[in-house]
Amino acid sequence: MKVKLESRLLGANELIAHNNRNMFSSRGILVINLMSSPGSGKTTILECTIQELVKQIKIGVIEGDLYTDQDARRIEQQGVEVVQINTEGTCHLDAQMICHAYQKLDASKPQLLFIENVGNLVCPAEFDLGEDLRVVVISTAEGNDKVTKYPLVFRRADVVLVNKTDLLPYTDFDVEKVKNDIGLINPSASIFLVSGRTGEGMEAWICWLLQQSKNKLLSMNGTSYLQMAEGRK
Amino acid sequence: MKVKLESRLLGANELIAHNNRNMFSSRGILVINLMSSPGSGKTTILECTIQELVKQIKIGVIEGDLYTDQDARRIEQQGVEVVQINTEGTCHLDAQMICHAYQKLDASKPQLLFIENVGNLVCPAEFDLGEDLRVVVISTAEGNDKVTKYPLVFRRADVVLVNKTDLLPYTDFDVEKVKNDIGLINPSASIFLVSGRTGEGMEAWICWLLQQSKNKLLSMNGTSYLQMAEGRK
Numbered sequence: 529m530k531v532k533l534e535s536r537l538l539g540a541n542e543l544i545a546h547n548n549r550n551m552f553s554s555r556g557i558l559v560i561n562l563m564s565s566p567g568s569g570k571t572t573i574l575e576c577t578i579q580e581l582v583k584q585i586k587i588g589v590i591e592g593d594l595y596t597d598q599d600a601r602r603i604e605q606q607g608v609e610v611v612q613i614n615t616e617g618t619c620h621l622d623a624q625m626i627c628h629a630y631q632k633l634d635a636s637k638p639q640l641l642f643i644e645n646v647g648n649l650v651c652p653a654e655f656d657l658g659e660d661l662r663v664v665v666i667s668t669a670e671g672n673d674k675v676t677k678y679p680l681v682f683r684r685a686d687v688v689l690v691n692k693t694d695l696l697p698y699t700d701f702d703v704e705k706v707k708n709d710i711g712l713i714n715p716s717a718s719i720f721l722v723s724g725r726t727g728e729g730m731e732a733w734i735c736w737l738l739q740q741s742k743n744k745l746l747s748m749n750g751t752s753y754l755q756m757a758e759g760r761k
Numbered sequence: 762m763k764v765k766l767e768s769r770l771l772g773a774n775e776l777i778a779h780n781n782r783n784m785f786s787s788r789g790i791l792v793i794n795l796m797s798s799p800g801s802g803k804t805t806i807l808e809c810t811i812q813e814l815v816k817q818i819k820i821g822v823i824e825g826d827l828y829t830d831q832d833a834r835r836i837e838q839q840g841v842e843v844v845q846i847n848t849e850g851t852c853h854l855d856a857q858m859i860c861h862a863y864q865k866l867d868a869s870k871p872q873l874l875f876i877e878n879v880g881n882l883v884c885p886a887e888f889d890l891g892e893d894l895r896v897v898v899i900s901t902a903e904g905n906d907k908v909t910k911y912p913l914v915f916r917r918a919d920v921v922l923v924n925k926t927d928l929l930p931y932t933d934f935d936v937e938k939v940k941n942d943i944g945l946i947n948p949s950a951s952i953f954l955v956s957g958r959t960g961e962g963m964e965a966w967i968c969w970l971l972q973q974s975k976n977k978l979l980s981m982n983g984t985s986y987l988q989m990a991e992g993r994k
Contacts, residue, residue: 565798566798566911567798567900569904594883595912598909647798647882647911648882650852650879650881667902669902670799670800674800677799677828695931695932
């Protein structure tokens with residue numbers, strides 16, 4: 529019975545996620561779902577990323593957290609609009625929460641929307657939010673076995689950010705092993721080594737992200753042109 | 762409806778946890794539920810702890826993991842009996858899983874039973890397993906805000922192990938702030954600073970744990986004496 533209910537809940541979520549995706553696409557918004565364990569550095573990476581991009585592109589942020597607005601207050605200081613979702617103990621964001629939260633951001637017309645999920649490497653992986661890209665952050669302090677132990681989130685990732693490279697000299701983290709583990713279950717995932725603390729490696733990730741946003745806008749325009757062309761037939 | 766089902770599931774779990782606790786108490790077994798984010802160092806701490814205690818006390822381990830037996834294989838090398846629970850994607854252990862798993866350990870008559878929960882700082886906190894002590898591990902690489910952002914697991918903890926103290930010089934982790942945050946929501950929690958990697962601080966934690974196990978046996982014997990005395994009346 530538990531499984532059936534879960535599968536029905538996930539079915540409903542897929543439907544709303546599909547609607548979210550269509551809505552975001554019609555507006556040309558690139559949507560990023562940022563996931564990781566607690567303390568891997570999602571918020572710090574978001575701060576650095578926004579700091580570089582905020583002059584070039586209109587950014588909105590949805591912050592998921594169990595109870596507090598600590599991360600939202602950090603992100604607001606970067607001069608972008610932030611909407612807080614407090615899940616009140618629920619361990620993940622879902623598509624309905626995103627649909628509601630985005631209504632408060634729509635007027636500011638973001639081109640790039642970051643969703644920072646609840647810190648949890650298990651449950652958020654199951655819930656499509658209607659995002660374009662799933663970005664998973666893993667810290668070099670977390671050990672070498674996370675990809676094989678938590679495969680779902682890595683299998684579904686478009687990007688893996690290996691964060692806290694500044695701690696590499698002081699840990700047993702094996703970058704090549706982790707890259708190899710990701711490659712085995714998800715060979716198309718892009719991998720960037722970054723340090724949110726020192727800024728090392730952030731440029732490559734940010735350039736890549738900006739290009740994705742441009743591609744999204746182009747594809748929207750392309751679709752519009754196609755639709756117009758078809759309308760003329 | 763989701764909430765009602767969840768509350769019914771938790772109600773059933775409480776009942777089984779209560780039975781587990783009575784069964785463990787009747788055998789004088791001290792039961793530890795070890796919880797943390799992925800990569801905080803639960804397994805490494807368990808390795809060090811068992812290595813010190815295995816000559817003094819009979820130890821059993823129940824390993825919770827989504828899909829793999831990687832941690833179980835590490836722990837078995839310490840010469841103790843290990844039972845693996847694979848939750849197949851479920852984000853926490855529950856009392857029923859422990860009841861089943863323990864049946865495989867009972868014949869070896871452990872006095873100290875470690876349960877390593879699924880790596881997740883959110884969901885496991887809600888599920889009583891019938892343990893005596895809830896031990897939460899937090900790593901110094903995870904930032905200073907974990908106690909305020911994930912309050913439930915810390916509020917219900919008997920012990921907090923602040924792990925990876927060897928990384929303290931290379932992070933912004935503020936031990937006093939984190940101790941203070943724990944004190945505000947859970948003033949009776951015991952806090953130990955440890956490094957599973959270097960062994961620093963492990964002695965105090967292990968001595969404390971051994972004392973708890975002795976107290977448990979004494980309390981069982983006390984109860985038995987009382988029961989015998991009452992039976993004689």
